[in-house]
Amino acid sequence: xxxxxxxxNRLIWFVPTLLGLLAIVFTLSRVVPIDPAFLAAGENAxxxxxxxxxxxxxxxxxxxxxxxxxxxxxxxxxxxxxxxxQQPIVNDLATxxxxxxxxxxxxxxxxxxxxxxxxxxxxxxxxxWLDHVLRVVTxxxxxVASFWFAMQLQFLFSMKLGWLPLSGxxxxxxxxxxxxxxxxxxxxxxxxxxxxxxxxxxxLPAVTLALPAxxxxxxxxxxxxxxxxxxxxxxxxxxxxxxxxxIIWKYVLRMAxxxxxxxxxLIFGILLAGAVVVETVFDWPGLGAYAVxxxxxxDYNAVMxxxxxxxxLFVFINLLVDMLQAxxxxxxxx
Amino acid sequence: MDLVKRxxxxxAALLGATLLGLLIIAAIFAPWLAPYPNDVFDFHIxxxxxxxxxxxxxxxxxxxxxxFSRLLFGARIxxxxxxxxxxxxxxxxxxxxxxxxxYQSWFSDALMRVAEIFLAVPQIVLAIAIAQTLGPSIQNVxxxxxxxxxxxxxxxxxxxxxxxxxEVFVESAVALGASPWRVIVLHILPNIASPIIVRTSIGMxxxxxxxxxxxxxxxxxxxxxxxxxxxxxxxxxxxxEAWWYALAPGIAIFLTVLGFNLFGDGLRDILDPRTRxxx
Numbered sequence: 001x002x003x004x005x006x007x008x009n010r011l012i013w014f015v016p017t018l019l020g021l022l023a024i025v026f027t028l029s030r031v032v033p034i035d036p037a038f039l040a041a042g043e044n045a046x047x048x049x050x051x052x053x054x055x056x057x058x059x060x061x062x063x064x065x066x067x068x069x070x071x072x073x074x075x076x077x078x079x080x081x082x083x084x085x086q087q088p089i090v091n092d093l094a095t096x097x098x099x100x101x102x103x104x105x106x107x108x109x110x111x112x113x114x115x116x117x118x119x120x121x122x123x124x125x126x127x128x129w130l131d132h133v134l135r136v137v138t139x140x141x142x143x144v145a146s147f148w149f150a151m152q153l154q155f156l157f158s159m160k161l162g163w164l165p166l167s168g169x170x171x172x173x174x175x176x177x178x179x180x181x182x183x184x185x186x187x188x189x190x191x192x193x194x195x196x197x198x199x200x201x202x203x204l205p206a207v208t209l210a211l212p213a214x215x216x217x218x219x220x221x222x223x224x225x226x227x228x229x230x231x232x233x234x235x236x237x238x239x240x241x242x243x244x245x246x247i248i249w250k251y252v253l254r255m256a257x258x259x260x261x262x263x264x265x266l267i268f269g270i271l272l273a274g275a276v277v278v279e280t281v282f283d284w285p286g287l288g289a290y291a292v293x294x295x296x297x298x299d300y301n302a303v304m305x306x307x308x309x310x311x312x313l314f315v316f317i318n319l320l321v322d323m324l325q326a327x328x329x330x331x332x333x334x
Numbered sequence: 335m336d337l338v339k340r341x342x343x344x345x346a347a348l349l350g351a352t353l354l355g356l357l358i359i360a361a362i363f364a365p366w367l368a369p370y371p372n373d374v375f376d377f378h379i380x381x382x383x384x385x386x387x388x389x390x391x392x393x394x395x396x397x398x399x400x401x402f403s404r405l406l407f408g409a410r411i412x413x414x415x416x417x418x419x420x421x422x423x424x425x426x427x428x429x430x431x432x433x434x435x436x437y438q439s440w441f442s443d444a445l446m447r448v449a450e451i452f453l454a455v456p457q458i459v460l461a462i463a464i465a466q467t468l469g470p471s472i473q474n475v476x477x478x479x480x481x482x483x484x485x486x487x488x489x490x491x492x493x494x495x496x497x498x499x500x501e502v503f504v505e506s507a508v509a510l511g512a513s514p515w516r517v518i519v520l521h522i523l524p525n526i527a528s529p530i531i532v533r534t535s536i537g538m539x540x541x542x543x544x545x546x547x548x549x550x551x552x553x554x555x556x557x558x559x560x561x562x563x564x565x566x567x568x569x570x571x572x573x574x575e576a577w578w579y580a581l582a583p584g585i586a587i588f589l590t591v592l593g594f595n596l597f598g599d600g601l602r603d604i605l606d607p608r609t610r611x612x613x
Contacts, residue, residue, distance in 0.1 A: 013447065020451035024460075028467050135346075139599075143591035145543055147550045148566055148584035151573070159574035273456035277547055291459060292551060295466045303463060311454045 003326050010319050019071065021311045022304065026067050029300035074308065080301035082294070089305035092290065098180025099169060100279070100286030104271050105181075106206040111213035111267065116260065119221025120253065126226060134218060141215030146274055150208045150281040157204060167283035169201050170194065205282040209274045213267050220263045224256035231255075265314075265321040272310060340604050347600020353593030360409040368403035374560050383576050393578040396568060397558070401582050404560035408583065411561050412590060415472060416541045419479035420534060427484035428530065431491025432518050436499060446492055449485035457482045461544055465553040472555045475548050479541055490533055494526040501525075528605035535598030539591040546587050562587050 045053070054060050057080075058069055073080065079089035122131045158166040165171065170182055175189040183202070186195035228234060229252060237247050272288075279288035287306060294302035341347055365371045369391075377397035384394040392401040430449070434442035452460065464478035498504055499522075507517050548554050549563025557564065562583040569579035 016447065017451055017454055020448065021454055024451065025463065028463055139346075139595055140588070140592060143539065143543075143588050143595055145546050145550075145563070145566075145584060145587045145591075147547060147563075148580060148587065151566065151570065151580055152584070155573050155577060269456055273458045276456065276458055276462070277550075280551070292462065295462050296551070298466070307455055307459060307463070310456065310459065314456075315454050 003323075006326050007319075007323055010322060014315060014319070017315055018308065018312055022071060022074070022308060023067070025304045025307045026070060029304060030063055030066070070304075079305035079308070082302045083299050084294075084297055084302075089301050092302065093287065093305055093309055095180075096285060096287045096290050099182075099284060100275055100288060102181040102183065103202070103205055103209060103279070103284060103286060104275060106202055107209035107213060107271055107274075108267070110206060110210035111217050114210075115214040115217025116221050116257070119218040119260075120225055120256070122218065122222040123225025123229070123256065124248065131222075138215035138218045141211045144211065146208055146212070147277050147281050149211065150204070150278055153204045153208060154281075164203055165197075165201050167281075169285055170197050171201075172197065205278050205284055208282075209271060209278050212274060213270050216263070216267055216270060217260065221256060221260050224260055225252060228252045228255045261321075261324060265318040268317050269314065272314065337604050341600055344600045344603060346596045347603070350593045350596025350598075350600060353589050354597055357409055357413065357590055357593060360406050361413045364406040364410055368400075368406045370400040370403045371407075373399035373403045374407050375558055377558075383572060383579070385576075386578050392582040393576070395565070395579060396572060399558075401565070401579070404565065405562070405582055405586055408560040408562045408565065408586065409590075411472070411555070411559065412542055412545070412587075415476055415479075415545050416538050419476045419483065419541050419545070420537055422476070422480035423483040423537070424487055424530075424534065426480065427487030428491050430484070431488040432495050432522065434488070435492040435495025436514060436518055436522070438496075438499075442492075446489070449488045449492075452482065452485040453489070457540075458544055458547060461548060462551065462553060465548050470553050470556055472559070472561075475545055475554050478548070479545060482544075483537065483541060486537065487530065487533065490529060491526065494529055495522055498522045498525055532598055532602040532605060535594050535601055539594035539598070542587065542591055542594070 058066055061069070070080075077090065079093070081087065082089055082092055085092055118134055122128075122134050125131060154166055157164045172193070174182060175185040175191045175194045178185050178188050182198035183195060186192075186198055234247060234251060237251060238244075275286060276288035276291055278284065279286045280292045283289065287309070291303065291306040291310075293299075294306065341351075360367065369389075370376075377399055378394075379398050381390075381394050381398035382396055384390055384398075386393045390400050390402065392405065395401055395404070427449075430445055434445040460482045461478045464481055465474055468474035468477060495518075504517060504521055507521050512521070545554065546561075546563030546566075549561040550567045552564070552567060554561050554564055557568075565583040566580045569576060569583075572579055
């Protein structure tokens with residue numbers, strides 16, 4: 001019952017949170033000194049043309065009316081038209097989502113495959129040389145500016161050594177889009193060349209994105225393992241004479257990993273924020289690069305669409321994580 | 335005294351403190367330490383893009399200015415920017431957290447909801463949007479960072495205040511007739527100061543990274559301001575020839591953020607035993 005009321009409480013707040021987010025972004029986009037209609041009409045537009053654009057986009061109405069109209073449109077799945085691509089925002093976001101999704105998934109995979117085993121090793125061999133080395137590496141990984149790290153990787157691996165492509169997602173013709181994930185599509189099409197190209201383009205951005213996430217995973221997993229090892233239940237099992245191997249594999253790892261799972265929301269946030277920068281540096285045609293370009297071009301509808309989309313995704317993932325956490329450990333549910 | 339000794343035994347924290355000390359020295363004494371203090375604004379086209387050499391330790395940039403000199407002045411901008419931004423975020427976030435945590439009503443719920451809305455999107459996206467809206471300048475970057483970071487402190491202080499609310503010493507202060515104002519400022523605030531201080535040190539690191547990213551995207555101070563993120567952005571078109579151009583500012587950002595993070599970790603160990611990292 002407690003769990004259900006927690007979920008219900010979070011669900012009730014879902015819509016107001018998104019509305020608040022919309023209000024913030026909307027206010028931002030309307031206090032600018034630049035006239036959006038003027039921007040959309042182009043530099044050489046006449047006064048009448050600008051006026052027409054203003055009426056077409058509803059910029060001539062009072063702000064609260066504009067906001068209500070916008071909320072009504074969004075509720076119907078209409079985010080408006082991008083002033084630069086001239087496409088509905090929903091289409092723009094939909095075509096770019098798979099690229100970001102693919103990059104993020106690969107980064108999560110790298111972060112988990114590297115971070116969890118290393119974190120467990122550090123936790124089990126506390127204060128060993130490995131623990132000390134990895135502490136330096138993880139603290140450093142969280143202190144590097146990702147755009148700079150990305151540039152250094154580009155410099156070394158594509159400009160100097162020529163091993164990997166500088167930017168982009170694919171060279172030559174992309175495979176027939178089915179899922180939008182290039183690697184998967186290339187596999188479906190059985191196109192080995194496209195698959196190799198997609199993977200080669202993926203390595204540098206995915207590694208850049210995975211670095212801070214992997215550092216976070218190592219730290220949480222390590223602390224989780226240490227917390228469990230020091231717990232009374234493990235002391236009891238040791239006293240009962242269970243072999244160390246059984247204790248570690250059967251109890252410590254399982255309990256420690258649930259602690260890591262609950263940090264997924266944080267890790268997702270790191271990745272999403274990272275994607276904005278990494279996609280920009282690597283010309284990766286995803287949501288992050290789209291957002292930066294839209295912001296720099298004052299394309300408000302696009303910015304609002306992106307913010308809402310990310311916000312909804314983020315709130316939703318945090319809700320899932322909270323539900324998961326409450327299900328695993330009912331003590332924290334409130 | 336005991337605290338200082340314990341801090342000094344922690345090598346990582348000591349390294350953090352040293353890095354921060356160097357940063358502060360660089361910021362204060364930039365005009366005297368810099369071999370070419372005028373190179374913040376001066377340019378010498380005939381000396382552009384020179385590799386590191388004894389007369390230009392970290393090379394020269396696209397305008398022929400000495401990168402080392404510009405780097406030192408950049409420390410001033412970085413410290414000032416992050417200091418004011420984090421200071422303002424504290425000034426907004428701490429009172430909101432205290433009030434919302436002390437008075438438990440629909441109003442405190444609403445305040446925290448507003449904070450959560452701000453936390454619902456990645457900070458960098460909100461900061462880019464605000465900075466772009468207001469136009470590129472240092473003041474606007476500071477404003478953008480303060481507006482995006484206050485919820486972190488509001489949420490932290492809120493949670494800490496709520497747990498203090500039920501402590502016996504707070505109850506007895508209330509029973510003795512202390513005004514809410516007195517209870518909050520004299521009894522609660524000193525007891526939750528440690529986590530605030532720790533988070534402030536780590537928050538400085540995060541703020542510096544975000545500020546550098548804004549500079550990199552061209553949303554920070556206009557050229558020729560020697561802002562580290564902007565210096566890295568400028569260097570992009572001169573790769574791979576001018577490899578040294580981005581190297582120095584990137585390492586400067588790294589060491590600064592590392593300094594704040596290590597210092598914060600060390601502070602946490604001595605100030606806030608509950609959340610001590612397991613050593």
